[in-house]
Amino acid sequence: MxxxxxxxxxxxxxxxxxxxxxxxxxxxxxxxxxxxxxxxxxxxxxxxxxxxxxxxxxxxxxxxxxxxxxxxxxxxxxxxxxxxxxxxxxxxxxxxxxxxxxxxxxxxxxxxxxxxxxxxxxxxxxxxxxxxxxYGEPVTPPVISAVLPHSAAASAGLQVGDRIVSLDGGAVRRFEDVGFYTALHPDMTVQIGLIRAGRALTVPAHMQAETLADKFGNKARIGRLGIYPIRGAMRPVPLIEVPRRSADLVVQSVGTTLTAIGQIIGGERSAKELSGPVGMARVAGEQAxxxxxxxxxxxxxxxxxxxxxxxxxxxxxxxxxxxxxxxxxxxxxxxxxxxxxxxxxxxxxxxxxxxxxxxxxxxxxxxxxxxxxxxxx
Structure with missing residues:
Protein backbone atom coordinates (compact mmCIF):
# COMPACT_ATOMS: atom_id res chain seq x y z
CA MET A 1 0.00 0.00 0.00
CA TYR A 135 -13.98 -16.42 25.67
CA GLY A 136 -13.34 -16.40 29.41
CA GLU A 137 -10.17 -14.84 30.81
CA PRO A 138 -6.53 -15.91 31.04
CA VAL A 139 -5.71 -17.09 34.53
CA THR A 140 -2.13 -17.94 35.40
CA PRO A 141 -1.14 -18.43 39.06
CA PRO A 142 1.34 -15.71 40.15
CA VAL A 143 4.02 -18.28 40.86
CA ILE A 144 7.56 -17.91 39.48
CA SER A 145 8.81 -20.78 37.34
CA ALA A 146 12.08 -19.13 36.23
CA VAL A 147 14.15 -16.02 36.98
CA LEU A 148 16.18 -14.39 34.22
CA PRO A 149 19.86 -13.87 35.07
CA HIS A 150 20.91 -10.22 35.59
CA SER A 151 17.25 -9.14 35.75
CA ALA A 152 15.46 -6.96 38.29
CA ALA A 153 14.02 -10.12 39.83
CA ALA A 154 17.48 -11.71 40.16
CA SER A 155 18.88 -8.57 41.78
CA ALA A 156 15.96 -8.53 44.24
CA GLY A 157 16.56 -12.17 45.18
CA LEU A 158 13.30 -13.59 43.83
CA GLN A 159 13.32 -17.38 43.57
CA VAL A 160 11.59 -20.15 41.65
CA GLY A 161 8.43 -21.15 43.52
CA ASP A 162 7.80 -17.72 45.04
CA ARG A 163 4.12 -16.71 44.90
CA ILE A 164 3.62 -12.97 44.37
CA VAL A 165 0.68 -11.71 46.39
CA SER A 166 1.03 -7.92 46.18
CA LEU A 167 2.78 -5.09 44.33
CA ASP A 168 3.16 -1.79 46.19
CA GLY A 169 0.38 -2.94 48.51
CA GLY A 170 -2.07 -3.79 45.71
CA ALA A 171 -3.33 -7.38 45.67
CA VAL A 172 -2.17 -9.70 42.89
CA ARG A 173 -4.72 -12.29 41.77
CA ARG A 174 -2.98 -13.75 38.73
CA PHE A 175 0.37 -13.57 36.94
CA GLU A 176 -1.08 -11.27 34.28
CA ASP A 177 -1.49 -8.62 37.02
CA VAL A 178 2.28 -8.68 37.58
CA GLY A 179 3.16 -7.97 33.96
CA PHE A 180 0.50 -5.28 33.72
CA TYR A 181 1.77 -3.43 36.80
CA THR A 182 5.50 -3.71 36.23
CA ALA A 183 5.17 -2.56 32.61
CA LEU A 184 3.80 0.76 33.93
CA HIS A 185 6.80 1.33 36.21
CA PRO A 186 10.00 1.36 34.14
CA ASP A 187 13.14 2.33 36.08
CA MET A 188 11.15 2.48 39.34
CA THR A 189 11.35 0.53 42.59
CA VAL A 190 8.35 -1.70 43.34
CA GLN A 191 7.67 -3.33 46.70
CA ILE A 192 6.85 -7.00 46.02
CA GLY A 193 4.90 -8.99 48.60
CA LEU A 194 5.37 -12.74 48.23
CA ILE A 195 4.98 -16.09 49.92
CA ARG A 196 8.10 -18.27 50.06
CA ALA A 197 7.88 -21.71 51.67
CA GLY A 198 4.85 -20.59 53.65
CA ARG A 199 6.56 -17.41 54.90
CA ALA A 200 5.43 -13.88 53.96
CA LEU A 201 8.14 -11.52 52.67
CA THR A 202 8.33 -8.07 51.15
CA VAL A 203 11.27 -7.26 48.89
CA PRO A 204 12.06 -4.15 46.83
CA ALA A 205 12.81 -4.63 43.13
CA HIS A 206 14.01 -1.89 40.79
CA MET A 207 12.32 -2.44 37.43
CA GLN A 208 14.54 -2.50 34.39
CA ALA A 209 13.44 -0.14 31.61
CA GLU A 210 13.08 -1.56 28.13
CA THR A 211 11.87 -0.01 24.88
CA LEU A 212 9.79 -2.40 22.81
CA ALA A 213 8.61 -1.98 19.22
CA ASP A 214 5.57 -3.79 17.81
CA LYS A 215 5.20 -5.12 14.26
CA PHE A 216 4.16 -1.64 13.10
CA GLY A 217 7.21 0.09 14.57
CA ASN A 218 5.33 1.74 17.48
CA LYS A 219 7.65 2.02 20.47
CA ALA A 220 6.82 1.94 24.17
CA ARG A 221 9.04 2.21 27.22
CA ILE A 222 8.02 -0.42 29.77
CA GLY A 223 9.27 -1.95 33.00
CA ARG A 224 10.61 -5.51 33.14
CA LEU A 225 10.87 -7.72 36.25
CA GLY A 226 12.41 -10.72 34.50
CA ILE A 227 10.37 -13.72 35.64
CA TYR A 228 8.41 -16.50 33.92
CA PRO A 229 5.09 -17.96 35.09
CA ILE A 230 4.01 -21.52 35.45
CA ARG A 231 1.58 -22.85 32.84
CA GLY A 232 -1.77 -21.07 32.75
CA ALA A 233 -5.07 -21.48 30.94
CA MET A 234 -8.20 -19.68 29.78
CA ARG A 235 -10.86 -19.92 32.47
CA PRO A 236 -14.59 -19.53 31.85
CA VAL A 237 -15.99 -16.69 33.95
CA PRO A 238 -19.19 -17.60 35.87
CA LEU A 239 -22.04 -15.31 34.81
CA ILE A 240 -22.45 -14.01 38.35
CA GLU A 241 -18.81 -12.82 38.30
CA VAL A 242 -18.93 -11.19 34.86
CA PRO A 243 -20.25 -7.76 35.95
CA ARG A 244 -17.64 -7.44 38.69
CA ARG A 245 -14.76 -8.59 36.49
CA SER A 246 -15.85 -6.29 33.67
CA ALA A 247 -16.12 -3.32 36.04
CA ASP A 248 -12.69 -4.20 37.51
CA LEU A 249 -11.12 -4.08 34.05
CA VAL A 250 -12.71 -0.71 33.25
CA VAL A 251 -11.47 0.70 36.57
CA GLN A 252 -8.04 -0.82 35.95
CA SER A 253 -7.87 0.91 32.58
CA VAL A 254 -8.73 4.27 34.15
CA GLY A 255 -6.11 3.62 36.83
CA THR A 256 -3.53 2.97 34.13
CA THR A 257 -4.35 6.31 32.51
CA LEU A 258 -4.12 8.12 35.84
CA THR A 259 -0.77 6.46 36.58
CA ALA A 260 0.63 7.42 33.18
CA ILE A 261 -0.56 11.03 33.56
CA GLY A 262 0.96 11.21 37.03
CA GLN A 263 4.26 9.90 35.69
CA ILE A 264 4.26 12.49 32.90
CA ILE A 265 3.51 15.31 35.36
CA GLY A 266 6.20 13.99 37.69
CA GLY A 267 8.76 13.77 34.89
CA GLU A 268 9.05 9.99 35.16
CA ARG A 269 7.61 9.47 31.69
CA SER A 270 8.12 11.56 28.56
CA ALA A 271 5.30 13.84 27.42
CA LYS A 272 6.14 12.66 23.90
CA GLU A 273 4.06 9.58 24.67
CA LEU A 274 0.89 11.69 24.56
CA SER A 275 -1.03 11.09 21.35
CA GLY A 276 -3.89 12.76 19.53
CA PRO A 277 -6.16 12.24 16.50
CA VAL A 278 -3.28 11.67 14.08
CA GLY A 279 -1.80 8.99 16.32
CA MET A 280 -5.19 7.38 16.87
CA ALA A 281 -5.80 7.28 13.12
CA ARG A 282 -2.47 5.53 12.58
CA VAL A 283 -3.18 3.00 15.34
CA ALA A 284 -6.72 2.40 14.01
CA GLY A 285 -5.32 1.59 10.57
CA GLU A 286 -2.76 -0.77 12.09
CA GLN A 287 -5.28 -2.57 14.31
CA ALA A 288 -7.70 -2.98 11.41
Whole structure:
Protein backbone atom coordinates (compact mmCIF):
# COMPACT_ATOMS: atom_id res chain seq x y z
CA MET A 1 0.00 0.00 0.00
CA UNK A 2 1.49 3.39 -1.01
CA UNK A 3 1.62 6.44 1.28
CA UNK A 4 -1.59 7.97 -0.06
CA UNK A 5 -3.45 4.67 0.16
CA UNK A 6 -2.15 4.16 3.69
CA UNK A 7 -3.33 7.62 4.70
CA UNK A 8 -6.80 7.04 3.28
CA UNK A 9 -6.96 3.64 5.01
CA UNK A 10 -5.92 5.14 8.37
CA UNK A 11 -8.48 7.95 8.11
CA UNK A 12 -11.25 5.53 7.15
CA UNK A 13 -10.42 3.19 10.05
CA UNK A 14 -10.25 6.15 12.44
CA UNK A 15 -13.74 7.26 11.39
CA UNK A 16 -15.06 3.72 11.79
CA UNK A 17 -13.70 3.65 15.35
CA UNK A 18 -14.35 7.19 16.56
CA UNK A 19 -17.69 7.83 14.82
CA UNK A 20 -19.75 5.30 16.82
CA UNK A 21 -18.06 6.37 20.08
CA UNK A 22 -18.93 10.02 19.48
CA UNK A 23 -22.47 8.98 18.58
CA UNK A 24 -23.07 7.00 21.77
CA UNK A 25 -21.51 9.76 23.88
CA UNK A 26 -23.83 12.39 22.46
CA UNK A 27 -26.74 9.96 22.55
CA UNK A 28 -26.26 9.73 26.31
CA UNK A 29 -26.73 13.50 26.60
CA UNK A 30 -29.67 13.41 24.18
CA UNK A 31 -31.63 10.58 25.82
CA UNK A 32 -31.31 11.87 29.38
CA UNK A 33 -32.19 15.36 28.14
CA UNK A 34 -35.34 14.00 26.50
CA UNK A 35 -36.16 12.06 29.67
CA UNK A 36 -36.20 15.34 31.58
CA UNK A 37 -38.26 17.10 28.92
CA UNK A 38 -35.53 19.18 27.29
CA UNK A 39 -35.94 19.84 23.58
CA UNK A 40 -32.90 19.06 21.43
CA UNK A 41 -32.47 21.46 18.52
CA UNK A 42 -29.46 19.73 16.93
CA UNK A 43 -27.54 16.46 17.19
CA UNK A 44 -24.25 16.70 15.33
CA UNK A 45 -21.43 14.24 14.66
CA UNK A 46 -18.50 16.52 13.91
CA UNK A 47 -18.05 20.27 13.83
CA UNK A 48 -18.20 22.81 11.04
CA UNK A 49 -20.42 22.86 7.98
CA UNK A 50 -23.16 20.28 7.60
CA UNK A 51 -22.42 17.54 5.06
CA UNK A 52 -25.70 15.68 5.35
CA UNK A 53 -28.65 15.95 7.72
CA UNK A 54 -32.37 15.67 8.31
CA UNK A 55 -34.94 17.05 10.76
CA UNK A 56 -37.14 14.66 12.75
CA UNK A 57 -40.74 15.21 13.83
CA UNK A 58 -39.63 16.66 17.18
CA UNK A 59 -37.71 19.40 15.39
CA UNK A 60 -34.23 18.00 16.09
CA UNK A 61 -31.74 18.47 13.26
CA UNK A 62 -29.58 15.34 12.95
CA UNK A 63 -26.43 16.00 10.95
CA UNK A 64 -22.90 14.95 10.07
CA UNK A 65 -20.41 17.81 9.81
CA UNK A 66 -17.08 18.25 8.05
CA UNK A 67 -14.67 17.86 11.00
CA UNK A 68 -15.37 14.49 12.70
CA UNK A 69 -13.28 15.09 15.83
CA UNK A 70 -16.20 15.33 18.22
CA UNK A 71 -19.86 16.18 18.30
CA UNK A 72 -22.54 17.95 20.26
CA UNK A 73 -26.19 18.09 21.21
CA UNK A 74 -27.56 21.62 21.24
CA UNK A 75 -30.50 21.84 23.59
CA UNK A 76 -33.18 24.50 23.34
CA UNK A 77 -32.08 27.70 25.05
CA UNK A 78 -28.42 26.64 25.10
CA UNK A 79 -27.31 29.97 23.67
CA UNK A 80 -23.84 30.33 25.20
CA UNK A 81 -20.97 28.04 26.26
CA UNK A 82 -21.74 28.47 29.96
CA UNK A 83 -25.42 27.50 29.44
CA UNK A 84 -26.45 30.60 31.38
CA UNK A 85 -29.79 32.44 30.98
CA UNK A 86 -29.50 35.23 28.44
CA UNK A 87 -31.81 37.98 27.20
CA UNK A 88 -32.78 35.70 24.29
CA UNK A 89 -33.73 32.96 26.78
CA UNK A 90 -35.72 35.33 28.97
CA UNK A 91 -37.67 36.53 25.92
CA UNK A 92 -38.92 33.03 25.09
CA UNK A 93 -42.59 32.18 25.73
CA UNK A 94 -43.09 30.41 29.08
CA UNK A 95 -44.00 27.06 27.43
CA UNK A 96 -40.86 27.07 25.30
CA UNK A 97 -38.73 28.16 28.22
CA UNK A 98 -39.89 25.14 30.24
CA UNK A 99 -38.36 22.87 27.56
CA UNK A 100 -34.94 24.53 27.71
CA UNK A 101 -31.80 23.26 29.40
CA UNK A 102 -31.44 26.28 31.70
CA UNK A 103 -34.96 25.84 33.07
CA UNK A 104 -34.14 22.49 34.63
CA UNK A 105 -32.93 22.07 38.23
CA UNK A 106 -29.21 21.70 38.75
CA UNK A 107 -29.38 17.95 39.48
CA UNK A 108 -31.09 17.30 36.14
CA UNK A 109 -28.55 19.43 34.25
CA UNK A 110 -25.79 17.49 36.05
CA UNK A 111 -27.22 14.13 34.96
CA UNK A 112 -27.72 15.28 31.36
CA UNK A 113 -24.06 16.29 31.09
CA UNK A 114 -22.78 13.28 33.06
CA UNK A 115 -24.68 10.88 30.79
CA UNK A 116 -22.23 11.33 27.90
CA UNK A 117 -19.10 10.03 29.67
CA UNK A 118 -21.21 7.48 31.54
CA UNK A 119 -22.36 5.91 28.27
CA UNK A 120 -18.73 5.64 27.10
CA UNK A 121 -17.90 3.67 30.24
CA UNK A 122 -21.08 1.61 29.84
CA UNK A 123 -20.14 0.70 26.26
CA UNK A 124 -16.73 -0.55 27.41
CA UNK A 125 -18.32 -2.45 30.30
CA UNK A 126 -20.81 -4.23 28.03
CA UNK A 127 -18.21 -5.18 25.39
CA UNK A 128 -15.76 -6.49 27.99
CA UNK A 129 -18.56 -8.46 29.63
CA UNK A 130 -19.41 -10.00 26.25
CA UNK A 131 -15.77 -11.00 25.69
CA UNK A 132 -15.60 -12.59 29.16
CA UNK A 133 -18.77 -14.58 28.50
CA UNK A 134 -17.66 -15.70 25.04
CA TYR A 135 -13.98 -16.42 25.67
CA GLY A 136 -13.34 -16.40 29.41
CA GLU A 137 -10.17 -14.84 30.81
CA PRO A 138 -6.53 -15.91 31.04
CA VAL A 139 -5.71 -17.09 34.53
CA THR A 140 -2.13 -17.94 35.40
CA PRO A 141 -1.14 -18.43 39.06
CA PRO A 142 1.34 -15.71 40.15
CA VAL A 143 4.02 -18.28 40.86
CA ILE A 144 7.56 -17.91 39.48
CA SER A 145 8.81 -20.78 37.34
CA ALA A 146 12.08 -19.13 36.23
CA VAL A 147 14.15 -16.02 36.98
CA LEU A 148 16.18 -14.39 34.22
CA PRO A 149 19.86 -13.87 35.07
CA HIS A 150 20.91 -10.22 35.59
CA SER A 151 17.25 -9.14 35.75
CA ALA A 152 15.46 -6.96 38.29
CA ALA A 153 14.02 -10.12 39.83
CA ALA A 154 17.48 -11.71 40.16
CA SER A 155 18.88 -8.57 41.78
CA ALA A 156 15.96 -8.53 44.24
CA GLY A 157 16.56 -12.17 45.18
CA LEU A 158 13.30 -13.59 43.83
CA GLN A 159 13.32 -17.38 43.57
CA VAL A 160 11.59 -20.15 41.65
CA GLY A 161 8.43 -21.15 43.52
CA ASP A 162 7.80 -17.72 45.04
CA ARG A 163 4.12 -16.71 44.90
CA ILE A 164 3.62 -12.97 44.37
CA VAL A 165 0.68 -11.71 46.39
CA SER A 166 1.03 -7.92 46.18
CA LEU A 167 2.78 -5.09 44.33
CA ASP A 168 3.16 -1.79 46.19
CA GLY A 169 0.38 -2.94 48.51
CA GLY A 170 -2.07 -3.79 45.71
CA ALA A 171 -3.33 -7.38 45.67
CA VAL A 172 -2.17 -9.70 42.89
CA ARG A 173 -4.72 -12.29 41.77
CA ARG A 174 -2.98 -13.75 38.73
CA PHE A 175 0.37 -13.57 36.94
CA GLU A 176 -1.08 -11.27 34.28
CA ASP A 177 -1.49 -8.62 37.02
CA VAL A 178 2.28 -8.68 37.58
CA GLY A 179 3.16 -7.97 33.96
CA PHE A 180 0.50 -5.28 33.72
CA TYR A 181 1.77 -3.43 36.80
CA THR A 182 5.50 -3.71 36.23
CA ALA A 183 5.17 -2.56 32.61
CA LEU A 184 3.80 0.76 33.93
CA HIS A 185 6.80 1.33 36.21
CA PRO A 186 10.00 1.36 34.14
CA ASP A 187 13.14 2.33 36.08
CA MET A 188 11.15 2.48 39.34
CA THR A 189 11.35 0.53 42.59
CA VAL A 190 8.35 -1.70 43.34
CA GLN A 191 7.67 -3.33 46.70
CA ILE A 192 6.85 -7.00 46.02
CA GLY A 193 4.90 -8.99 48.60
CA LEU A 194 5.37 -12.74 48.23
CA ILE A 195 4.98 -16.09 49.92
CA ARG A 196 8.10 -18.27 50.06
CA ALA A 197 7.88 -21.71 51.67
CA GLY A 198 4.85 -20.59 53.65
CA ARG A 199 6.56 -17.41 54.90
CA ALA A 200 5.43 -13.88 53.96
CA LEU A 201 8.14 -11.52 52.67
CA THR A 202 8.33 -8.07 51.15
CA VAL A 203 11.27 -7.26 48.89
CA PRO A 204 12.06 -4.15 46.83
CA ALA A 205 12.81 -4.63 43.13
CA HIS A 206 14.01 -1.89 40.79
CA MET A 207 12.32 -2.44 37.43
CA GLN A 208 14.54 -2.50 34.39
CA ALA A 209 13.44 -0.14 31.61
CA GLU A 210 13.08 -1.56 28.13
CA THR A 211 11.87 -0.01 24.88
CA LEU A 212 9.79 -2.40 22.81
CA ALA A 213 8.61 -1.98 19.22
CA ASP A 214 5.57 -3.79 17.81
CA LYS A 215 5.20 -5.12 14.26
CA PHE A 216 4.16 -1.64 13.10
CA GLY A 217 7.21 0.09 14.57
CA ASN A 218 5.33 1.74 17.48
CA LYS A 219 7.65 2.02 20.47
CA ALA A 220 6.82 1.94 24.17
CA ARG A 221 9.04 2.21 27.22
CA ILE A 222 8.02 -0.42 29.77
CA GLY A 223 9.27 -1.95 33.00
CA ARG A 224 10.61 -5.51 33.14
CA LEU A 225 10.87 -7.72 36.25
CA GLY A 226 12.41 -10.72 34.50
CA ILE A 227 10.37 -13.72 35.64
CA TYR A 228 8.41 -16.50 33.92
CA PRO A 229 5.09 -17.96 35.09
CA ILE A 230 4.01 -21.52 35.45
CA ARG A 231 1.58 -22.85 32.84
CA GLY A 232 -1.77 -21.07 32.75
CA ALA A 233 -5.07 -21.48 30.94
CA MET A 234 -8.20 -19.68 29.78
CA ARG A 235 -10.86 -19.92 32.47
CA PRO A 236 -14.59 -19.53 31.85
CA VAL A 237 -15.99 -16.69 33.95
CA PRO A 238 -19.19 -17.60 35.87
CA LEU A 239 -22.04 -15.31 34.81
CA ILE A 240 -22.45 -14.01 38.35
CA GLU A 241 -18.81 -12.82 38.30
CA VAL A 242 -18.93 -11.19 34.86
CA PRO A 243 -20.25 -7.76 35.95
CA ARG A 244 -17.64 -7.44 38.69
CA ARG A 245 -14.76 -8.59 36.49
CA SER A 246 -15.85 -6.29 33.67
CA ALA A 247 -16.12 -3.32 36.04
CA ASP A 248 -12.69 -4.20 37.51
CA LEU A 249 -11.12 -4.08 34.05
CA VAL A 250 -12.71 -0.71 33.25
CA VAL A 251 -11.47 0.70 36.57
CA GLN A 252 -8.04 -0.82 35.95
CA SER A 253 -7.87 0.91 32.58
CA VAL A 254 -8.73 4.27 34.15
CA GLY A 255 -6.11 3.62 36.83
CA THR A 256 -3.53 2.97 34.13
CA THR A 257 -4.35 6.31 32.51
CA LEU A 258 -4.12 8.12 35.84
CA THR A 259 -0.77 6.46 36.58
CA ALA A 260 0.63 7.42 33.18
CA ILE A 261 -0.56 11.03 33.56
CA GLY A 262 0.96 11.21 37.03
CA GLN A 263 4.26 9.90 35.69
CA ILE A 264 4.26 12.49 32.90
CA ILE A 265 3.51 15.31 35.36
CA GLY A 266 6.20 13.99 37.69
CA GLY A 267 8.76 13.77 34.89
CA GLU A 268 9.05 9.99 35.16
CA ARG A 269 7.61 9.47 31.69
CA SER A 270 8.12 11.56 28.56
CA ALA A 271 5.30 13.84 27.42
CA LYS A 272 6.14 12.66 23.90
CA GLU A 273 4.06 9.58 24.67
CA LEU A 274 0.89 11.69 24.56
CA SER A 275 -1.03 11.09 21.35
CA GLY A 276 -3.89 12.76 19.53
CA PRO A 277 -6.16 12.24 16.50
CA VAL A 278 -3.28 11.67 14.08
CA GLY A 279 -1.80 8.99 16.32
CA MET A 280 -5.19 7.38 16.87
CA ALA A 281 -5.80 7.28 13.12
CA ARG A 282 -2.47 5.53 12.58
CA VAL A 283 -3.18 3.00 15.34
CA ALA A 284 -6.72 2.40 14.01
CA GLY A 285 -5.32 1.59 10.57
CA GLU A 286 -2.76 -0.77 12.09
CA GLN A 287 -5.28 -2.57 14.31
CA ALA A 288 -7.70 -2.98 11.41
CA UNK A 289 -5.12 -5.15 9.65
CA UNK A 290 -5.27 -7.52 12.65
CA UNK A 291 -9.01 -8.13 12.28
CA UNK A 292 -12.33 -7.04 13.72
CA UNK A 293 -11.59 -8.24 17.25
CA UNK A 294 -8.53 -5.99 17.51
CA UNK A 295 -10.66 -3.07 16.28
CA UNK A 296 -13.33 -3.78 18.91
CA UNK A 297 -10.71 -3.85 21.68
CA UNK A 298 -9.30 -0.58 20.37
CA UNK A 299 -12.79 0.95 20.52
CA UNK A 300 -13.10 -0.23 24.12
CA UNK A 301 -9.84 1.47 25.08
CA UNK A 302 -10.69 4.71 23.30
CA UNK A 303 -14.21 4.73 24.76
CA UNK A 304 -12.83 4.47 28.30
CA UNK A 305 -10.36 7.27 27.60
CA UNK A 306 -13.11 9.45 26.08
CA UNK A 307 -15.20 8.97 29.18
CA UNK A 308 -12.26 9.71 31.46
CA UNK A 309 -11.02 12.77 29.56
CA UNK A 310 -14.50 14.28 29.38
CA UNK A 311 -14.82 14.02 33.16
CA UNK A 312 -11.69 16.09 33.77
CA UNK A 313 -12.68 19.37 35.47
CA UNK A 314 -11.60 21.48 32.51
CA UNK A 315 -14.01 24.14 31.21
CA UNK A 316 -15.32 23.28 27.73
CA UNK A 317 -15.33 19.58 28.68
CA UNK A 318 -18.24 17.85 30.40
CA UNK A 319 -16.24 17.75 33.62
CA UNK A 320 -15.94 21.53 33.62
CA UNK A 321 -19.71 21.90 33.39
CA UNK A 322 -20.17 19.32 36.15
CA UNK A 323 -17.78 21.22 38.40
CA UNK A 324 -19.83 24.40 37.98
CA UNK A 325 -23.04 22.49 38.73
CA UNK A 326 -21.51 21.09 41.94
CA UNK A 327 -20.50 24.61 42.98
CA UNK A 328 -23.98 25.85 42.11
CA UNK A 329 -25.58 23.11 44.21
CA UNK A 330 -23.37 23.96 47.20
CA UNK A 331 -23.77 27.76 46.89
CA UNK A 332 -27.46 27.45 45.92
CA UNK A 333 -26.86 29.90 43.11
CA UNK A 334 -24.95 29.73 39.82
CA UNK A 335 -21.38 30.90 39.43
CA UNK A 336 -21.30 34.44 38.01
CA UNK A 337 -21.58 34.44 34.19
CA UNK A 338 -18.37 36.47 33.77
CA UNK A 339 -16.43 33.91 35.83
CA UNK A 340 -17.79 31.08 33.72
CA UNK A 341 -17.06 32.98 30.52
CA UNK A 342 -13.43 33.53 31.61
CA UNK A 343 -13.10 29.89 32.63
CA UNK A 344 -14.47 28.59 29.34
CA UNK A 345 -12.16 30.84 27.31
CA UNK A 346 -9.21 29.59 29.35
CA UNK A 347 -10.34 26.00 28.93
CA UNK A 348 -10.63 26.44 25.17
CA UNK A 349 -7.10 27.86 25.01
CA UNK A 350 -5.79 24.94 27.08
CA UNK A 351 -7.48 22.36 24.87
CA UNK A 352 -6.26 24.01 21.67
CA UNK A 353 -2.72 24.12 23.06
CA UNK A 354 -2.90 20.45 24.06
CA UNK A 355 -4.25 19.54 20.63
CA UNK A 356 -1.35 21.30 18.93
CA UNK A 357 1.14 19.58 21.24
CA UNK A 358 -0.18 16.04 20.70
CA UNK A 359 -0.45 16.65 16.95
CA UNK A 360 3.20 17.74 16.96
CA UNK A 361 4.03 14.52 18.83
CA UNK A 362 2.01 12.40 16.39
CA UNK A 363 3.69 13.93 13.34
CA UNK A 364 7.07 13.45 14.96
CA UNK A 365 6.36 9.76 15.54
CA UNK A 366 5.80 9.37 11.79
CA UNK A 367 9.32 10.67 11.14
CA UNK A 368 8.06 13.86 9.48
CA UNK A 369 10.41 16.21 11.34
CA UNK A 370 13.46 14.07 10.54
CA UNK A 371 12.49 14.01 6.86
CA UNK A 372 12.06 17.78 6.78
CA UNK A 373 15.41 18.25 8.50
CA UNK A 374 16.99 16.00 5.90
CA UNK A 375 15.49 18.00 3.06
CA UNK A 376 16.73 21.27 4.51
CA UNK A 377 20.16 19.90 5.46
Missing amino acids: NAVGGLIWAIACFLVVIGPLIFIHEMGHYLVGRWFGVKAEAFSIGFGNEVVGWTDKRGTRWKIATLPLGGYVRFAGDMNPASQPSPEWLSLPAEERRQTFQAKPVWQRFLIVFAGPAVNFLFAFVVIAGVLVA TLGWFAMVLLMVGISINLGFINLLPIPMLDGGHLLFYIVEAVRRRPVQPQVQEWAFRSGLALLLGLMLFVTFNDLGSTGLWQKLAGLMG
